[in-house]
Amino acid sequence: xxxxxxxxxxxxxxxxxxHLPLAxxxxxxxxxxxxxxxxxxxxxxxxxxxxxxCAMATTAPDDVARERGVTAVxxxxxxxxxxxxxxxxxxxxxxxxxxxxxxxxxxxxxxxxHLQEMLAAQITLLGDGHTLVRREYMTAIGPVDILAKDxxxxxxxxxxxxxxxxxxxxxxxxxxxxxxxxxLLAPVRGIFAAQEIKPQARVLxxxxxxxxxxxxxxAMKGVDDVDSRLF
Amino acid sequence: xxxxxxxxxxxxxxxxxxHLPLAxxxxxxxxxxxxxxxxxxxxxxxxxxxxxxCAMATTAPDDVARERGVTAVxxxxxxxxxxxxxxxxxxxxxxxxxxxxxxxxxxxxxxxxHLQEMLAAQITLLGDGHTLVRREYMTAIGPVDILAKDxxxxxxxxxxxxxxxxxxxxxxxxxxxxxxxxxLLAPVRGIFAAQEIKPQARVLxxxxxxxxxxxxxxAMKGVDDVDSRLF
DNA sequence: ATTTCTATTTCGAAT
DNA sequence: ATTCGAAGTAGAAAT
Numbered sequence: 001x002x003x004x005x006x007x008x009x010x011x012x013x014x015x016x017x018x019h020l021p022l023a024x025x026x027x028x029x030x031x032x033x034x035x036x037x038x039x040x041x042x043x044x045x046x047x048x049x050x051x052x053x054c055a056m057a058t059t060a061p062d063d064v065a066r067e068r069g070v071t072a073v074x075x076x077x078x079x080x081x082x083x084x085x086x087x088x089x090x091x092x093x094x095x096x097x098x099x100x101x102x103x104x105x106x107x108x109x110x111x112x113x114h115l116q117e118m119l120a121a122q123i124t125l126l127g128d129g130h131t132l133v134r135r136e137y138m139t140a141i142g143p144v145d146i147l148a149k150d151x152x153x154x155x156x157x158x159x160x161x162x163x164x165x166x167x168x169x170x171x172x173x174x175x176x177x178x179x180x181x182x183x184l185l186a187p188v189r190g191i192f193a194a195q196e197i198k199p200q201a202r203v204l205x206x207x208x209x210x211x212x213x214x215x216x217x218x219a220m221k222g223v224d225d226v227d228s229r230l231f
Numbered sequence: 232x233x234x235x236x237x238x239x240x241x242x243x244x245x246x247x248x249x250h251l252p253l254a255x256x257x258x259x260x261x262x263x264x265x266x267x268x269x270x271x272x273x274x275x276x277x278x279x280x281x282x283x284x285c286a287m288a289t290t291a292p293d294d295v296a297r298e299r300g301v302t303a304v305x306x307x308x309x310x311x312x313x314x315x316x317x318x319x320x321x322x323x324x325x326x327x328x329x330x331x332x333x334x335x336x337x338x339x340x341x342x343x344x345h346l347q348e349m350l351a352a353q354i355t356l357l358g359d360g361h362t363l364v365r366r367e368y369m370t371a372i373g374p375v376d377i378l379a380k381d382x383x384x385x386x387x388x389x390x391x392x393x394x395x396x397x398x399x400x401x402x403x404x405x406x407x408x409x410x411x412x413x414x415l416l417a418p419v420r421g422i423f424a425a426q427e428i429k430p431q432a433r434v435l436x437x438x439x440x441x442x443x444x445x446x447x448x449x450a451m452k453g454v455d456d457v458d459s460r461l462f
Numbered sequence: 463a464t465t466t467c468t469a470t471t472t473c474g475a476a477t
Numbered sequence: 478a479t480t481c482g483a484a485g486t487a488g489a490a491a492t
Contacts, residue, residue, distance in 0.1 A: 045486095046275050
């Protein structure tokens with residue numbers, strides 16, 4: 001990994017064209033050839049970048065560029081597309097190289113799958129008397145997150161999202177349309193369950209007779225932990 | 232901006248929990264307090280990070296940690312949420328600070344808006360005899376990208392995307408449902424136009440009687456440039 | 463300020 | 478290898 005702090009400008013052409021005016025920035029050249037151009041603010045997204053696989057060519061500036069104070073030109077070309085990033089370096093304030101080796105990578109936990117597990121284990125959150133039929137109930141157009149039965153024995157299809165927006169309602173609607181054509185299942189009621197449900201999604205769901213359920217991750221996790229401790 | 236290359240491990244808790252095992256990495260601390268943890272590969276996304284606004288506290292390791300080779304602990308706490316990133320530093324190979332100043336920012340061009348402009352200007356791409364009614368035709372649930380008329384005088388609603396996927400078809404379907412209830416407009420035909428259309432989206436569109444149109448950005452841009460040159 | 467939508471999205475899983 | 482959905486999405490535009 002090479003770290004360069006320099007006054008520079010940049011030009012990207014590919015999916016779109018973009019220009020970065022002259023300013024002092026951090027340039028990171030990774031071991032795989034990818035390049036990041038970072039300013040001293042914003043978030044983790046660079047101002048400009050080139051993803052691997054790509055290769056960098058360093059050339060001397062032409063006379064016109066040298067007049068403008070350019071000391072070197074880096075052309076980073078993507079290997080598979082015609083994406084290209086051209087960086088004009090002016091004054092260089094820092095330049096160092098470091099051997100980092102391969103990274104073992106990130107280990108995460110706590111996402112949609114976990115919500116599904118916990119709701120399946122705490123199915124009475126739907127109301128007393130509800131029972132779990134199964135998770136990932138398979139239909140012709142894909143798996144429904146949870147299939148349950150309500151106290152009267154009627155089927156309930158549940159779609160789970162971390163953030164409930166309109167797409168999730170559309171998805172559940174397609175499942176319900178299909179499942180309600182199956183005489184062995186029909187009538188199937190729908191529940192849209194998420195940690196947060198956007199107003200537009202709630203309106204659409206309600207309009208289609210789909211119930212909305214807010215999932216409290218921490219509360220469910222608490223119950224889950226208590227359950228685990230009982231063993 | 233501070234650049235540190237060090238052997239380190241990290242722990243994030245917030246929207247999820249994640250752990251980063253001990254390895255040599257680049258740590259960037261930006262002027263606004265945000266922190267990025269980069270490995271020597273992958274894409275522009277850091278392995279772990281903290282977005283602004285946030286604050287970093289440096290503490291000495293406890294005895295147990297010092298036994299493990301920890302030389303310092305950085306705790307980065309988000310100012311508005313309870314997101315927290317904890318970095319345990321072991322051996323430090325590089326540590327430097329740089330004044331970068333405010334960045335003028337990126338200037339881009341060539342996106343969906345441009346596709347819409349060009350298609351409006353080259354409306355006969357829909358077929359000879361088509362005429363433009365207007366761009367951003369307003370309906371109760373939002374603006375349709377382009378409203379046109381075909382050679383028979385029938386209305387045509389066009390939804391434009393750079394990448395056409397199932398959501399865009401759903402969106403156009405909602406517009407068509409609504410517009411076809413208006414006796415002054417009905418019948419309204421739909422065209423789904425995009426630089427690329429995913430197979431699933433094409434199937435859904437076709438099933439709903441919506442025509443698919445692939446937009447060739449470069450070809451349209453060429454025509455656009457020629458048009459411009461005529462002035 | 464809040465919501466919605468796009469992205470040079472990136473990333474991972476499933477097909 | 479593709480396709481599809483989720484993201485600690487981030488960032489911009491519209492409300």
